[in-house]
Amino acid sequence: DDDFFTLGGNSLLATQVVSRLSVAMDARVPMRVLFEASSVQALSTWLESQATAGAHPPLVPRTRPEHIPLSYAQQRIWFLNRFDPHSPIYNIPFAVRLSGTMDTAALLAAIADVVDRHETLRTIYPESETGPHQVVVPAAEVSGAVESAAVTENELATRLLSMASAEFDVTTSVPVRAALFETADNEHVLAVVLHHICADGSSIAPLARDLMTAYTARTHGNPPAWSAPTVQYADYTLWQRELLGSDDDPDSLLTRQLTYWRSTLDGLPEQLELPGNRTPPAVTHRGRTHTFTIDTPTHRAAAELARQHTATVFMVLHTAFAIFLARTSGTADITIGTPVAGRGDP
Incomplete structure (x- = not known):
């Protein structure tokens, strides 16, 4: 109960x-x-x-066609990459400091192990007459992805920024790069940059776990003793196409979802007019984070309101934000985007 x-x-x-x-x-x-x-x-x-x-077909390995389609999320990212191939806004960088004796050869081998394990890290997305498709590059052919260099602590930030902001051409190059910077004896920084077409924020933790598992094994002179992933991302894309069906089929899940969103978003203003002390530029891809604290009584009240209405604190704050935007804009047609991982299946 x-x-x-x-x-x-x-x-x-x-x-x-x-x-x-x-x-x-x-x-x-x-x-x-x-x-x-x-x-x-x-x-x-x-x-x-x-x-x-029998809600939907099981997500299991699929027979690969000659041209493997992209997932719908990848299609959007692919289009944006072709629209502005020099932009780094869909790069996902992370860096970790490593203190102690570094076995560089073991680390490089571990990175190769992880790239071999996950096809999506060695997939390119060329265009054909029927549109973009996935080409999984054999692990042995993925080369030049790891840079190794000695840098001063003062140079480190510049090198990391340069690496994180360098472009990816997803039609010709694999969507991952890595570098190992030595800043002092027994002090290193491992930097990895992924393109959003192959990963998202939730991908970082399993990637780091696999990398540490492989590195530990390689320092003992062994390859990592892991089992192969149950499915690869290419299997998921084929499963997604089967699940959603075609937009030519009026009864398909894809058609029903498109119909819902076209109706829900119909008439939405292109921009919410909010009072401000300046006119913002059309597109900048620049932003800023504003941090503030919600006091304990307010948090408790939000939690209690959520409990009374079988909701979550997030939903309470989301509603308050929508009301705030409605009052300051003078309209009730409010749309708020929330990033989600889209992992509805194990």
């Missing part, structure tokens, strides 16, 4: 719950259900009466 959200559940955990339920029961369990039936008893009642079996 306990409420999922009262026990500390949030929308991220709810995503995991409905994902695991969908797989375990081979049924489609929408996220909304957990908010409307947020106890085990209520959820089981809904599952018994309303769950639809």
Whole structure:
């Protein structure tokens, strides 16, 4: 009888719950259900009466066609890369300091191990008469991806910035580069830059884990003893196409989703007119983070309001933000974008 959200559940955990339920029961369990039936008893009642079996095809390795299509997310990133191939705004950089004795040969081997393990790190996206497609490059042919150099601490920031902002041409080059900078004896910085066409923010943690696993093995003179991934990203793209269907089919999931969003966003103003002390430029790709603190009483009140309405604190703050924008703009047609990882399946 306990409420999922009262026990500390949030929308991220709810995503995991409905994902695991969908797989375990081979049924489609929408996220909304957990908010409307947020106890085990209520959820089981809904599952018994309303769950639809055979929700979608299983995500398993697929037979690869001659031209592997891009996922819909990749299509958007590919178009933006071709529209402005010199822009670094879809580069994902990260860097870690490493103190102690460095086995450079082992690290370089570990990077090669990870690139070999994940096809998406060695995939290029050339264009053909039918549009862009994926070409997985053999690991042995991926070369020149790792730079090694000695730099001073004063030079480090400049080198990292240069590396992070260098362009990727996703039609001809693999979407990853790495460098190992030695700043002093037993002091190094490992920098990695990924293009968004092959990764996102949630990809960094598993990438780092695999890299450390491989490095540890290589320092002992062994290749990493890991099992191959269950599926590769190319398998996912083929699965996604099968799941969503064609926009030529009026009954396909893709058509239904497109119809929903065209209706929902119909008439949306191109720009929300907000009062300001200056006129912003049209496009800058520049931004700034403003940090502030919500005091304890306000946070407790938001949490209590969320509990009363079977919601999350995020949803309360999202609603408050929408109301603020509506009042300051004088319109009720408010659209707020929220980044999500899009991982609805395990």
